[in-house]
Amino acid sequence: MASTDTAPSAPSDSSTGDPSRHAIGDAARPVPQGHKPKRQPLWKIFRSMPIVVKMASIWLTLVVVGAIYSKLDVTVFDGALPLQDPNLQLNNFNPATGEFGTVEPLSAPSASHWLGTDALARDTFSRIVHGSWVSVIVVVVSVLCGVVIGGLLGSLVGFVRKKTETIVMAVVDVVLAFPALILLLALVSIFEVRDLFIISFVIGVLSIPIYTRVARANSLAVSNREFVTAARAIGTKPTRILRREIIPNVLPTLLAYAMVAAASVIVVEGALSFLGLSVQLPTSTWGNMINQARRDIKENVWQVLFPSLSLTITVLSLNQVGDFFQKRSAFRGSAL
Amino acid sequence: MARVIATRLLRLVATLLAVTFLTFSMLELLPGDPVDTLLPPDANRTEELVAQIRAELNLDDPFFVRYFSWLGDFVRGDLGKSYITGQTVADTIADRLPITLQLAMMSIGMALLIAVPLGILGAYKQGKWPDTVTSAGVQVALSVPNFIFGIFLIWLMAVQLQWLPATGWNRLTDQGLVANLKTSVLPASALALSQLAVFSRLVRSDMIATLQENYVLTARSKGLPDKYILFRHALRPSSLSLMTIVGINFGALLGGTVIIETMFAVPGLGFRLINAINSRDILVIQGITVFIATAYVVINTVVDLLYSALDPRIRRS
Numbered sequence: 001m002a003s004t005d006t007a008p009s010a011p012s013d014s015s016t017g018d019p020s021r022h023a024i025g026d027a028a029r030p031v032p033q034g035h036k037p038k039r040q041p042l043w044k045i046f047r048s049m050p051i052v053v054k055m056a057s058i059w060l061t062l063v064v065v066g067a068i069y070s071k072l073d074v075t076v077f078d079g080a081l082p083l084q085d086p087n088l089q090l091n092n093f094n095p096a097t098g099e100f101g102t103v104e105p106l107s108a109p110s111a112s113h114w115l116g117t118d119a120l121a122r123d124t125f126s127r128i129v130h131g132s133w134v135s136v137i138v139v140v141v142s143v144l145c146g147v148v149i150g151g152l153l154g155s156l157v158g159f160v161r162k163k164t165e166t167i168v169m170a171v172v173d174v175v176l177a178f179p180a181l182i183l184l185l186a187l188v189s190i191f192e193v194r195d196l197f198i199i200s201f202v203i204g205v206l207s208i209p210i211y212t213r214v215a216r217a218n219s220l221a222v223s224n225r226e227f228v229t230a231a232r233a234i235g236t237k238p239t240r241i242l243r244r245e246i247i248p249n250v251l252p253t254l255l256a257y258a259m260v261a262a263a264s265v266i267v268v269e270g271a272l273s274f275l276g277l278s279v280q281l282p283t284s285t286w287g288n289m290i291n292q293a294r295r296d297i298k299e300n301v302w303q304v305l306f307p308s309l310s311l312t313i314t315v316l317s318l319n320q321v322g323d324f325f326q327k328r329s330a331f332r333g334s335a336l
Numbered sequence: 337m338a339r340v341i342a343t344r345l346l347r348l349v350a351t352l353l354a355v356t357f358l359t360f361s362m363l364e365l366l367p368g369d370p371v372d373t374l375l376p377p378d379a380n381r382t383e384e385l386v387a388q389i390r391a392e393l394n395l396d397d398p399f400f401v402r403y404f405s406w407l408g409d410f411v412r413g414d415l416g417k418s419y420i421t422g423q424t425v426a427d428t429i430a431d432r433l434p435i436t437l438q439l440a441m442m443s444i445g446m447a448l449l450i451a452v453p454l455g456i457l458g459a460y461k462q463g464k465w466p467d468t469v470t471s472a473g474v475q476v477a478l479s480v481p482n483f484i485f486g487i488f489l490i491w492l493m494a495v496q497l498q499w500l501p502a503t504g505w506n507r508l509t510d511q512g513l514v515a516n517l518k519t520s521v522l523p524a525s526a527l528a529l530s531q532l533a534v535f536s537r538l539v540r541s542d543m544i545a546t547l548q549e550n551y552v553l554t555a556r557s558k559g560l561p562d563k564y565i566l567f568r569h570a571l572r573p574s575s576l577s578l579m580t581i582v583g584i585n586f587g588a589l590l591g592g593t594v595i596i597e598t599m600f601a602v603p604g605l606g607f608r609l610i611n612a613i614n615s616r617d618i619l620v621i622q623g624i625t626v627f628i629a630t631a632y633v634v635i636n637t638v639v640d641l642l643y644s645a646l647d648p649r650i651r652r653s
Contacts, residue, residue: 173347174347174350174354177351177355178355179587179591179592179628179629181594182591182594182625182628183358185613185625189613190362190363190366190621191366270481270483271481271483274595275594275595275598290484294487297487297491297495308484311484312479312484315479316479319479
């Protein structure tokens with residue numbers, strides 16, 4: 001997995017290049033639309049995507065919709081929506097119908113059970129859809145932590161510079177020096193954390209430094225642009241410059257980076273689940289489904305294949321969409 | 337250069353203090369008496385034993401005194417012992433580390449062996465079909481988590497073809513090279529995939545930049561064969577950043593083999609860590625964590641320093 005092999009490689013400070021060079025280049029060129037990037041409607045962005053990125057974003061949308069749908073099914077509709085109960089053992093007595101189920105465990109994909117059943121005769125399709133909730137929550141919480149805290153911190157120190165920057169970046173460097181997975185393993189195991197939101201939060205806190213670094217690099221570049229100089233010249237308060245000029249320009253790049261970071265977060269949670277150190281069973285996650293199914297890989301390889309594909313395709317999609325937005329924001333940034 | 341070394345060493349010390357402090361305080365933050373956590377539930381809990389453990393760990397001293405005496409012990413190579421297995425943590429690490437090291441080096445070697453030619457090919461045929469195919473392959477390889485790749489390797493090589501055992505480990509020192517390779521090839525390959533992708537992408541982009549340099553043009557106009565230019569002229573400057581990423585990967589692999597070792601039942605450091613986690617053997621968790629973290633931090637610093645020592649461009653800036 002990416003995160004165990006290498007820490008998620010941030011676009012390093014070199015991406016900002018030499019700020020002064022940018023400033024000269026920018027000043028020489030006419031600025032067409034002011035500094036506020038014009039917002040494009042979503043469907044227009046979608047139409048401009050290459051086919052692979054289009055497919056990737058459709059997949060990601062499906063995953064999110066599936067996650068919300070499965071959660072609604074359990075919490076609001078009490079299982080009334082058309083999706084199999086993920087924990088119902090289909091070969092056992094079913095209290096709802098008063099009959100014994102006839103579905104075999106480890107059955108192959110069929111019309112009634114699209115992706116077959118697992119070793120306990122539970123519907124695999126339903127477990128995968130329910131498992132997506134865990135991945136989505138981990139991503140949402142950790143990205144929120146990273147973008148809000150790391151983004152604010154990075155934008156601030158890139159703009160203010162001086163001692164604040166030195167101190168914050170020193171702390172960031174120290175935290176980045178930790179092998180994240182080992183730290184996470186130790187934390188989660190020693191404190192026996194099993195709650196989805198706490199696990200997500202811990203992953204989120206651990207990813208703050210890398211976001212800080214990315215945000216700082218971008219904030220440094222933006223702070224040297226002519227519209228910031230102009231704002232300073234007319235006496236705009238620094239907090240207002242930060243709020244109106246710096247952050248809106250740092251955010252698109254940071255969000256594009258968040259997609260790529262989200263991919264490694266999903267892998268990390270998958271690894272934790274795989275080791276049995278994430279959410280408590282029987283709640284399904286893609287990682288624990290893979291782990292459970294690998295014991296029966298001799299009899300039935302499908303049950304490993306489907307959650308593995310879900311995880312891999314999601315990671316691949318996040319990388320593709322993230323790359324697309326990164327290129328797009330870099331392109332737009334250079335055109336300004 | 338002296339300044340660079342001094343700052344890096346200073347930062348190294350600060351980071352190591354933070355790493356050790358954090359790992360140490362984990363045990364401290366646990367609720368309840370540490371002795372309860374350390375002793376296995378089925379242990380014969382006598383007053384004597386409790387008093388002995390309290391004395392061994394200086395549990396009656398204030399927190400900072402204990403931290404520094406623990407740190408002093410750690411520097412001298414004493415990380416305490418497991419109250420479950422009775423083995424000292426230092427012995428455990430000495431026993432398990434060679435296996436993890438072998439896996440890490442094998443996987444890096446395998447990855448380099450494939451990645452460098454692929455990267456060169458991609459740069460040489462930039463934009464043509466060999467480049468497109470390898471680039472797409474790299475994208476996919478980057479997105480396959482190593483534990484998933486590992487399972488399908490087991491499925492193919494052990495279950496379907498039955499060429500290699502699915503799990504287990506033959507020690508190089510006890511059973512010889514062939515027996516060792518039989519058990520080490522699969523886990524090493526599982527670890528190699530994502531590295532292969534990272535390496536070949538790096539070689540490709542580095543080479544593309546190098547091939548546009550003037551001296552390459554000179555070599556071309558002299559009529560030197562492409563092969564010669566690629567391997568003798570262009571590869572060497574690219575190998576510097578490759579070396580850096582290899583070093584960083586090596587550090588990361590010390591901790592990154594956890595899942596693969598668990599899956600293939602390879603008795604390395606990571607597998608022991610998971611065992612300790614499952615039996616809640618806190619001192620072993622703490623010891624292995626602090627060892628891996630320290631190794632990781634030190635390796636990264638060394639790589640950083642080597643890089644600036646070898647590349648004058650970095651040194652000057």
